[in-house]
Amino acid sequence: MKITVKGLRASFGDHEVVKGIDLAIPSRQITAIIGPSGCGKSTFLRCLNRMHELVPGASRAGQVLLDDTDVYADDVDPVLVRRWVGMVFQKPNPFPSMSIKDNVVAGLRLTHRYDRKDAPGVIERALRQAALWDEVKDKLNDPGTSLSGGQQQRLCIARALAVNPDVILLDEPCSALDPIATARIEELLLEIRRDYTMVIVTHNMGQAQRVAEHTAFFLQGELVEFDTTAALFGQPRDSRTADYIAGRFG
Amino acid sequence: MSDETATMAAPAVGRAALHTPTRGRAARWYERLIELGLAGCGMTSIVVTIGIVVILAHESKDFFAHVGLGEFLGSTKWTPIIGDHHSYGVWPLLSATLTTAAIALAVAIPLGLLAAIYLSEYAAPRTRKIIKPALELLAGVPTIVFGYFAITTLTPALRDYIPGLSGGNLLSAGLMMGVMIVPLVASLSEDAIYAVPQSLREAAAGLGGGAFEAIRKVIVPSAWSGIAAAITLAASRAIGETMIVAIAAGNEARFGFDPRQPGQTATAYIVDISKGETPHGSVAYQTIFAVAAMLFVMTLIMNVISHRLSRRLRAAARA
Numbered sequence: 178m179k180i181t182v183k184g185l186r187a188s189f190g191d192h193e194v195v196k197g198i199d200l201a202i203p204s205r206q207i208t209a210i211i212g213p214s215g216c217g218k219s220t221f222l223r224c225l226n227r228m229h230e231l232v233p234g235a236s237r238a239g240q241v242l243l244d245d246t247d248v249y250a251d252d253v254d255p256v257l258v259r260r261w262v263g264m265v266f267q268k269p270n271p272f273p274s275m276s277i278k279d280n281v282v283a284g285l286r287l288t289h290r291y292d293r294k295d296a297p298g299v300i301e302r303a304l305r306q307a308a309l310w311d312e313v314k315d316k317l318n319d320p321g322t323s324l325s326g327g328q329q330q331r332l333c334i335a336r337a338l339a340v341n342p343d344v345i346l347l348d349e350p351c352s353a354l355d356p357i358a359t360a361r362i363e364e365l366l367l368e369i370r371r372d373y374t375m376v377i378v379t380h381n382m383g384q385a386q387r388v389a390e391h392t393a394f395f396l397q398g399e400l401v402e403f404d405t406t407a408a409l410f411g412q413p414r415d416s417r418t419a420d421y422i423a424g425r426f427g
Numbered sequence: 428m429s430d431e432t433a434t435m436a437a438p439a440v441g442r443a444a445l446h447t448p449t450r451g452r453a454a455r456w457y458e459r460l461i462e463l464g465l466a467g468c469g470m471t472s473i474v475v476t477i478g479i480v481v482i483l484a485h486e487s488k489d490f491f492a493h494v495g496l497g498e499f500l501g502s503t504k505w506t507p508i509i510g511d512h513h514s515y516g517v518w519p520l521l522s523a524t525l526t527t528a529a530i531a532l533a534v535a536i537p538l539g540l541l542a543a544i545y546l547s548e549y550a551a552p553r554t555r556k557i558i559k560p561a562l563e564l565l566a567g568v569p570t571i572v573f574g575y576f577a578i579t580t581l582t583p584a585l586r587d588y589i590p591g592l593s594g595g596n597l598l599s600a601g602l603m604m605g606v607m608i609v610p611l612v613a614s615l616s617e618d619a620i621y622a623v624p625q626s627l628r629e630a631a632a633g634l635g636g637g638a639f640e641a642i643r644k645v646i647v648p649s650a651w652s653g654i655a656a657a658i659t660l661a662a663s664r665a666i667g668e669t670m671i672v673a674i675a676a677g678n679e680a681r682f683g684f685d686p687r688q689p690g691q692t693a694t695a696y697i698v699d700i701s702k703g704e705t706p707h708g709s710v711a712y713q714t715i716f717a718v719a720a721m722l723f724v725m726t727l728i729m730n731v732i733s734h735r736l737s738r739r740l741r742a743a744a745r746a
Binding site for chain 2: 226263270272273275287337
């Protein structure tokens, strides 16, 4: 197991949105989290790399173990956690002040690991992994924001990969993209899934079935069911899961 | 069928409402009058600006017919009223203006920018509530107060550390002007930094960037066009500032960039010459307009740059 979550609760002020979740996320696989809006899946995801606490008024209880280290232990620096657990967001957010290639190495620059000699290799490798190299190799100095939405999101994936994380969290990475751009991203996730542990939050049940080995179904801040994707969609054990995947609510 | 009657009936009710006696002809005239009044207020600044440009152009045309642009921009001697042979080289005024403005910006840009970063990225909401109004209070202090402070307090204090500092000098005036401009730089930069989308802060955090690294490498560069607009506006403030330099800079039109020496900025010269002894229509009188025209062009360039930068910022914010 790469990540083990024990009794995780998370709130914004008095409003508890994650209500005690236990979940073990397997290494070097894709795990999907599905559920209707407001079920706490994004907040859960943001607890895994301590992004949740950046929101004013946010609080949390419970444990998140990365390998065997509790990322919420007193002596753990949240900034270091995020170096190992990267994130890709719902809306593509390349840095507007940077070129394509500077966006890729932005994480290295931010963490003082940038090396001018290694940079071209890092840039090419990350862009190839993100299936963007062929489209941008002749315009690496153009602004990152000059790309299309789908390309921007792949650039953000390349940016996350360039810092060599163990885990990549993806928060509805395709919800702002058209079906063709979405297919591209899904394809690339399948290609790199043996190298990284990935957790993807998605609204799209088809996407979970296409990319994820395991799927967790969240409802109102609770984990209803966690299983292999085939089992969860094939023979759901809980009637609420069955109702949700059949489209009877949500 | 019932739907159709509903849509037929609705406009009829609307038309009846338009003809109620309270919204009659008088009411419409009233609205029109308000609109005209407001348009008039909007036009005032344009009319005044055009008036200034016309007068400046007219009066300085006479000056340049007499003196010539070559001497004005080519000579470093400015003696429009002293002695028998008058010189009209603007460089002494320009050198003092540029020196004091540069000193002011050297103070105001770092202080203002760091204050803006603190306010938008670090300060707790309560601290922000105290510091921002305090900063804006500084902007409301009349510049004559800064001027007197410079000559009565700052210059004597600096004299203990800087040998050869003249009683009136460019340094004190520039430093004081810098303090005066800090709120402008801080307030506009803070707006620009505050407007950087939260998603970029999250992206930087998600890559494992520390708070200060994210500010330095992502947030400030993203806000850069707004910050640059603040700086150019500050520069035009510094070039145009009058009272501090008229009081504290020494009022001697001498060419040079040594901040310990006295000098006379373009604005201070205008104050000096327009006190009333200069005969109307003389060349000395016309110098006022020539110098003012030069100042106008300088601040106009600054404002155009600032305007372009902030427009680019707004375009970037929309993207």
